[in-house]
Amino acid sequence: MISSKIGDELKNLLSGANVTTQPSVPELVEKATTRGEAKLTVDGAVTAQTGKYTGRSPGDKFIVEEASSKDKIDWGDVNRPISSDVFDSLYTKVINHLKTKDELYVFKGFAGADKDSRLSIQVVNEYAWQNLFVHQLFIRPTEEELQAHEAQFTILAAPSFKADPAVDGTNSETFIIVSMEKRIVLIGGTEYAGEMKKSIFSIMNYLLPEKGILSMHCSANVSEDGEAALFFGLSGTGKTTLSADSDRKLIGDDEHGWSDNGVFNIEGGCYAKCINLSQKKEPEIYGAIRFGSVLENVVINPETRAPDYDDNSLTENTRAAYPIHYIDNIVTPSVAGHPKTIVFLTADAFGVLPPISKLTKEQAMYHFLSGFTSKLAGTERGITSPEATFSTCFGSPFLPLPATVYAEMLGKKIDEHNSQVFLVNTGWTGGVYGVGKRMELKYTRAMIRAALAGKLNDVTTETNGVFGIEMPTTIEGVPSEVLNPRNAWADPQAYDKKAKELADAFRENFKKFGTVSEDITLKGGPIA
Structure with a gap:
């Protein structure tokens, strides 16, 4: 449960005059480009550079050691414990940092296409392009759902806030800290947007098994006659590419749950690697990169604004984020039977x-x-x-x-x-x-x-x-x-x-x- 102090600080932040809640895609594109956060490509996508952090930073990820969850967590090199005192101190610093920003953007939505087990989330961003990212990656609410939305988990993403390890108890300037009890994720010191996506996935991997639902790092698709299939694998093994099949309908490209009713997508979008991307080899992904899509660390021609997907000068881990409906051949809603x-x-x-x-x-x-x-x-x-x-x-x-x-x-x-x-x-x-x-x-x-x-x-x-x-x-x-x-x-x-x-x-x-x-x-x- 969120303590009264934590809750009051968050409520105060979200009621600030600098906060725009649920901005539209055109608004976010405008903000990202006019504020110099990103550039517009010839295809209408926005492309942003994430600096020295072009991938996840696993050594800077922590879970708060709390009475309600500490006996359930598999502590070790992956799930590193951090104290509540460290979290509380950083939380206040991040809140105060975000209050100083001219503009903040809040996305409200869901994780989980199964309405019986979905998680209500909200994400607070200081960068418009990152808010566009989460808008496209998570499940967007209907107007009716938005009116009744109450966040069960909140991400506070403050890339320009850098921790001081000697003072703040982190390993570096970067931190990704999840409090299962307070239901808050703190992200600072890194602009890599994938940290937001994977933080929510980690939370779903904690919550869903308690409901008897298997959470899975996999992509999924379904045939015309309803035969579902799952594709497990880490980044770069082909999950996204191989599940985007013109002969089958895509359920999702990365994260799923498997309940007694069948499989469902945890997300509302796709996060595809696009190094060496071509229309011939991956037409579905190539065609999904258009207005509203977000490119990370993709180099573009300064004159034509055409993306060069073969250019790895910034990183091999170039990425494209887009809503799942940018893929023509999908199943709606993102659910199917047993694979x-x-x-x-x-x-x-x-x-x-x-x-x-x-x-x-x-x-x-x-x-x-x-x-x-x-x-x-x-x-x-x-x-x-x-x-x-x-x-x-x-x-x-x-x-x-x-x-x-x-x-x-x-x-x-x-x-x-x-x-x-x-x-x-x-x-x-x-x-x-x-x-x-x-x-x-x-x-x-x-x-x-x-x-x-x-x-x-x-x-x-x-x-x-x-x-x-x-x-x-x-x-x-x-x-x-x-x-x-x-x-x-x-x-x-x-x-x-x-x-x-x-x-x-x-x-x-x-x-x-x-x-x-x-x-x-x-x-x-x-x-x-």
Whole structure:
């Protein structure tokens, strides 16, 4: 609960003459461009630069240690505790900082397309372009909903306020602090808009399981006949690209819940990576970048104002934010039934995992908990080339609860709805990063479309000798030599060596899940 002091300070801030509540998209575009925060592109989108913070800052993220939540949180390197005293002090400083601004912008909306479990939120911004960002990313209320709106969580985003670590108890000038009890998020010292998006996602990952709803870092789409599919994976593995399929309706590109009624989008927009974006390869995303869209760190031609999506001089992590209705092929509202197909996406920098493989339930649970992929350049500060990593449940940075909570819920859903799980490697083939090459998108699309159509349910497979996963031997539109990664290497013995190294890394990582059942450990993991 918000204390009377905290609540009074917030109420006082929001009643200020400098506050504009629920400004329209044209108003925000005008403000962002006339105030010099952003520039207008030839397509009508606004593009802003976020300075030295062009990705998330995980080392500066904290959760307040509070009596009501401290025994539930999975404390550690991801969920760092910070005291209520530190939070209260910074809260007052941020409030006072925001009061000095000529203009503030407040967005009121929701997280969660399922009206029975949605979260009412409000976001206070000192930058118009960031308020435009949240307006497009979260669920926008109807006029009737706006009149009855009461925020359950508030984000105070003050990028120009920088903390003093020696005084404020932070790790740096930047901070992202969530108080589950006071229902407030403080963000300062960073202009990267993704911190607002992911803060709300982390909160939903805390709240939804308490309601018996699985919260998931995944994209989702649905066929014309109502067959839903989920795509799990970290940034850069292809979630957004592969779920934006012209033959299927998009439910959402990044965050979903799975309740007893089916799946639903947590957001009202999309946040797509747009490095090397082209109309030919990703027409849906390319076409969604128009008036009202927000580009982050995309370089534009100073004369024509045309975006150069191939320019990575600011960061590899260039982004486009747009409302989901900018994609033509969507389902409205953003809900669907229970998924029959689940895809785990990984970008394997070792070039070891097959481009697609079928998983048993135990293997699915093992790989879900492992969450193996590669951190790609630009998604976090300091990452300049791919690095192998294990991110639990394909979303470790956003999971406040122990990983087994989410894994057990997913296992139950797989059983209840007889869902088929596939592991898809969108990373490297024919060798490790720097030797092999990235898997061609057209092949990945062909494999996934075959899986979604049920064409891989009864095909001939061969067993991977190290990981024990089943690899289809033929898929229409995909060269057969691509399907077995060992055959794609010039030196099969070098593949065997690297595969066993990766298998050992899986086993070492899995030791942290000491309470996981033997079925998952013995039947789901590597066999050699």
